[in-house]
Amino acid sequence: MRVFIVKDYEELSVQAAQIVAGQIYVKPNSVLGLATGSTPLLMYHHLIRIYKEYGLDFSEVTTFNLDEYVGLPEADKNSYHYYMNDNFFRHVNLDQKKIHLPDGMAASVDAECLAYEKAIQNCGGIDLQVLGIGQNGHIGFNEPDEKFEAYTHEVKLKQDTIEANARFFADISEVPTRAISMGIKTIMQAKKVVLLANGSNKAEAVYRAVCEGITPEIPASILQLHQDVIVIIEEGAAQYL
Numbered sequence: 620m621r622v623f624i625v626k627d628y629e630e631l632s633v634q635a636a637q638i639v640a641g642q643i644y645v646k647p648n649s650v651l652g653l654a655t656g657s658t659p660l661l662m663y664h665h666l667i668r669i670y671k672e673y674g675l676d677f678s679e680v681t682t683f684n685l686d687e688y689v690g691l692p693e694a695d696k697n698s699y700h701y702y703m704n705d706n707f708f709r710h711v712n713l714d715q716k717k718i719h720l721p722d723g724m725a726a727s728v729d730a731e732c733l734a735y736e737k738a739i740q741n742c743g744g745i746d747l748q749v750l751g752i753g754q755n756g757h758i759g760f761n762e763p764d765e766k767f768e769a770y771t772h773e774v775k776l777k778q779d780t781i782e783a784n785a786r787f788f789a790d791i792s793e794v795p796t797r798a799i800s801m802g803i804k805t806i807m808q809a810k811k812v813v814l815l816a817n818g819s820n821k822a823e824a825v826y827r828a829v830c831e832g833i834t835p836e837i838p839a840s841i842l843q844l845h846q847d848v849i850v851i852i853e854e855g856a857a858q859y860l
């Protein structure tokens with residue numbers, strides 16, 4: 620793991636955007652693994668800026684998002700489809716056909732998980748995976764567990780995750796209780812990983828993921844075994860390091 624502590628959210632976001640931009644510059648047909656949540660928002664903003672100011676070309680890029688809620692249609696403002704379209708996709712020249720998110724409305728969630736995993740493999744795997752981290756150490760929606768779940772799967776969300784994500788919904792009762800998420804192996808097979816952590820509410824999860832033992836109780840801790848991980852941590856999130 621290469622760990623960088625940066626002074627604020629802006630610096631974290633610029634650094635992350637530059638890593639993504641560099642990846643696309645070197646390999647225009649890169650396969651990107653993308654994350655949602657509040658952490659990568661400003662990174663997307665800077666990627667859009669780089670696209671507009673420097674003509675970064677997304678036309679050959681393929682994207683796979685980490686996860687999606689089960690039961691939210693694409694048009695729902697809280698779906699990750701909506702988030703990605705609103706905050707990133709519609710602002711750059713990505714090819715719609717090369718954009719992938721799990722379908723949270725699929726008739727069979729199991730079949731959707733299998734198909735999603737296969738689609739990633741068919742594209743040759745992920746070149747660069749961007750990750751945030753949950754307060755409980757989750758990555759994607761891989762919640763703390765007794766074992767690491769390997770491939771794309773259906774997740775029952777933990778109460779603390781539901782509470783953490785309730786801020787985006789009118790009422791906590793509206794937060795979906797299930798999601799589809801890439802698995803730990805799916806993420807670990809990415810050639811390069813960038814993990815972003817912002818805010819003091821992430822400090823404990825960051826400490827446990829980076830400094831303590833590898834355990835499925837802190838899913839992000841598995842990244843210690845990955846050969847090419849950059850961790851960018853804003854000072855507040857790095858306070859226990």
Ligand code: GLP
Nearest residue numbers: 655656657658751752753759760
């Ligand atoms: C959600 C997402 C994760 C994200 C996490 C942290 O649960 N499934 O991919 O990393 O929340 O979100 P935030 O960046 O808003 O703190």
